Amino acid sequence: PGPQLPFDKEKKTVVVLGSGWGATSLLKHLDTEDYNVVVISPKNYFLFTPLLPSVAVGTLSTRSILQPTRYITRHKTRTVSVIEAEAKSVDPVAKTVTFTDNSEIQGEVSTTTLPYDYLVYAVGAEVQTFGIPGVREHACFMKELADAERMQRQFMDCLESAAFPGQSQQELDRLLHMVVVGGGPTGVELSGELHDFLEDDLKSWYPELAGKVRITLVEALPSVLPMFSKQLIDYTESTFKESKIQILTKTMVKEVKPKSVVLQNPDKSIVEVPCGMVVWAAGNTGRQVTRDLIAQLPTAQTNRRGIAVDDHMRMDGTDGSIFAIGDCTATSYAPTAQVASQQGAYLARIFKQMARKEAFVARKAELSATVNQITGEEEKKTVVAELASVEKQLTKLSKLRPFQYSHQGSLAYIGSDKAIADLPFMNGNVATGGVATFLFWRSAYLSTLFSLRNRVLVANDWLKVKIFGRYVFILV
């Protein structure tokens, strides 16, 4: 048989699905002395999503924002099993997960099933396309590492094709028009990063194309960044205006074609706009495996946005053995890294509490069994006293504190070395934008990166870009 999972029969098994913000935060904080821990994820690394748009334009290199999951687990006190596989189904009654090895090289077994005592369901979400024709086929996403690499390739292809001798003016205009769909933070940050590349590097790399590239940000709602204050929305819009990034609000993308995008204008008229690249940043939806799990509990799980959980992140309709955190859940919190990582850390505390409770339950059973057999008065007194103290502890440990989110503020990079921040401060809110906020944005993200290695790599990339400019090219 292949490698055995590190099962200690005395301990309960926690299976963690995912290696993103929620799962990684849990793994960082979990005491692995208490449980057998198995992590299953199709990616054997953690991706620092806030800096993904910077990778897409070559400001940062891919390795700088990745952290191998084994790098985290190898520092734990007991072995944690990391399995690169995709969970295909969860059986909440039999308490099993079935998962598949999707890699190109496979062994004899590519699908197997594992039992769990506790399941931490943290598979995130996938890109929402609303079934709009052509999105999946012709647009780039901005969710995974492969998306950033694909966008970089397509962006560079547009520039190289535009630089090809003999292109007509019409074709030049098309190739040099970049459309970003979705005025949420992802679309805004990506537009800002694209603008920086054009401003800082295009002039020296492609002097003949400088000033000809256009960026259009399309948003269906009346404004971009609805989660930020009005003042910061205005600041972003005026910065984009100066940066010559066109914002089309109340405009909806209806179709994406190989060489154009079909828009519905605010007056409902339809136009087809030629473009070289479309980046789709129009939000997220639940994964198929999540929809399948929800469908198994139709009475308790009625929210179409995701998994309904109680105050302790336990999936409604289960016996408390499935916890769900992050973007796969439907809660009152926004689907952000901040929320997912706090939920992961919270769960680690809950697991510690449950382990301590079990230890006291076992001790109570031991003491109760011996107390009546003791004949010596003094000895009996001691055991009775310990029993009382154990019961006190048990009462305390039976009360699980509910999850409470502590909002640290919202930050977004908007290009031109400017960022915006809505920060909770002295029971009020501070809305700030500009270069100082940009420096704050950089230091905040640097300190949030999970390891010293990543901090050094990202700081080094920023320095390299300052000195030598960005380094992007087409590998194939």
Ligand code: FAD
């Ligand atoms: P994820 O981090 O998406 O992790 C899900 C994990 O599950 C992944 O490891 C995935 O590989 C794995 N998985 C997928 N399918 C399966 C399966 N079938 N079986 C097992 N594992 C599976 N939030 C902020 O708060 N601040 C920001 O600045 C910010 N910037 C962002 C920038 C971008 C470009 C993007 C895309 C998102 C950004 N977010 C930001 C949002 C943030 O990334 C998400 O809210 C966060 O990733 C959610 O964490 P999660 O653990 O729920 O999911």
Ligand code: NAD
């Ligand atoms: P989002 O859901 O916040 O924004 C998507 C936008 O696309 C919406 O405003 C929607 O109206 C628009 N849209 C949808 N369909 C459209 C269409 N057909 N045509 C035109 N516009 C369309 O998605 P996001 O920006 O990817 O963010 C996802 C989550 O991640 C959010 O919770 C966000 O707060 C978080 N996030 C945070 C940061 C940050 O804090 N800096 C950065 C990125 C993401």
